[in-house]
Amino acid sequence: MNVPSEHMLVLAAILFAVGAAGFFLRRNVIVVLMCVELMLNAANLTFLAGSRMHTLKAGATHPSLQGPIFAIFVIVVAAVEAAVGLALVIAIYRNKQSVNLEDVAELKD
Amino acid sequence: MANALFYLMALGAVAASLGVVLAKNPIQCVLSLLASFFCLAAIYLLSGFQFLAAAQILVYGGAIMVLFLFVIMLLNLGNPGVADRIDAKMFSRENVLVGFVVAAALLFAGALAVRQSGEMAAPTAMPEHGIDAIPGLANEMFGRYLLPFEAVSMLLLATAIAVVVLAKRDKRMEKHHAANAARAEGVKP
Numbered sequence: 001m002n003v004p005s006e007h008m009l010v011l012a013a014i015l016f017a018v019g020a021a022g023f024f025l026r027r028n029v030i031v032v033l034m035c036v037e038l039m040l041n042a043a044n045l046t047f048l049a050g051s052r053m054h055t056l057k058a059g060a061t062h063p064s065l066q067g068p069i070f071a072i073f074v075i076v077v078a079a080v081e082a083a084v085g086l087a088l089v090i091a092i093y094r095n096k097q098s099v100n101l102e103d104v105a106e107l108k109d
Numbered sequence: 110m111a112n113a114l115f116y117l118m119a120l121g122a123v124a125a126s127l128g129v130v131l132a133k134n135p136i137q138c139v140l141s142l143l144a145s146f147f148c149l150a151a152i153y154l155l156s157g158f159q160f161l162a163a164a165q166i167l168v169y170g171g172a173i174m175v176l177f178l179f180v181i182m183l184l185n186l187g188n189p190g191v192a193d194r195i196d197a198k199m200f201s202r203e204n205v206l207v208g209f210v211v212a213a214a215l216l217f218a219g220a221l222a223v224r225q226s227g228e229m230a231a232p233t234a235m236p237e238h239g240i241d242a243i244p245g246l247a248n249e250m251f252g253r254y255l256l257p258f259e260a261v262s263m264l265l266l267a268t269a270i271a272v273v274v275l276a277k278r279d280k281r282m283e284k285h286h287a288a289n290a291a292r293a294e295g296v297k298p
Contacts, residue, residue, distance in 0.1 A: 018126040
């Protein structure tokens with residue numbers, strides 16, 4: 001495949017924008033968490049695009065590995081975030097019988 | 110051929126992400142997210158990251174998706190009863206302005222990054238076993254990045270404990286809530 005890495009960056013930007021839009025527009029906590037996962041995936045894609053760009057750059061002698069390493073760490077953090085977030089959802093649901101963000105806005109006002 | 114596949118998968122990923130944002134039913138959102146993750150895994154594979162593609166499918170497609178589905182079904186949220194409609198009220202002038210400012214800042218940062226990334230005039234060939242071949246990756250991970258690796262293991266331990274504490278039923282708090290509710294009932298009339 002010889003698609004320029006910039007196109008991967010553009011794809012990552014689009015995915016991040018879609019995820020951010022969902023994060024701000026949706027009211028269901030679970031869907032909001034999914035949008036966060038979407039944004040983390042876009043960040044991963046950016047890391048990998050950068051790594052690919054540096055590996056294929058003229059004169060590069062060995063693959064650039066920071067990108068994949070950080071992508072692995074991001075995957076771990078995403079898993080951790082999902083676990084904690086969903087445990088919070090269960091705790092909120094137990095207290096409020098709801099997963100709507102409008103119902104848990106005590107800190108807002 | 111591979112190029113066409115890349116653009117096809119990119120299109121699929123964007124469409125599936127839009128599905129996550131626009132679908133009413135949370136189950137549909139989860140399935141769209143799964144499709145998006147698989148498209149991204151294909152893109153990783155095509156661009157030379159075999160290990161990351163496998164990790165993407167195992168961790169995201171396997172573990173995280175099951176967690177989401179499990180919680181949705183545990184709390185019985187499959188029906189879109191929650192008032193979760195995207196309406197015109199959300200697109201007030203201030204909100205749209207903030208959105209445009211953030212988008213412009215992100216675009217500017219992206220353009221700057223691409224401009225400084227260097228020319229790709231005469232690219233080197235792709236390494237034979239992909240960019241993230243296991244030997245090189247393991248050398249880095251257990252050499253230069255050993256400390257972050259250990260930090261992540263501590264993070265996982267802390268998360269396991271935190272999740273148990275958060276999701277455990279707290280009998281004392283429940284009694285407290287019940288007492289509060291009873292008192293409110295008594296006061297109201």
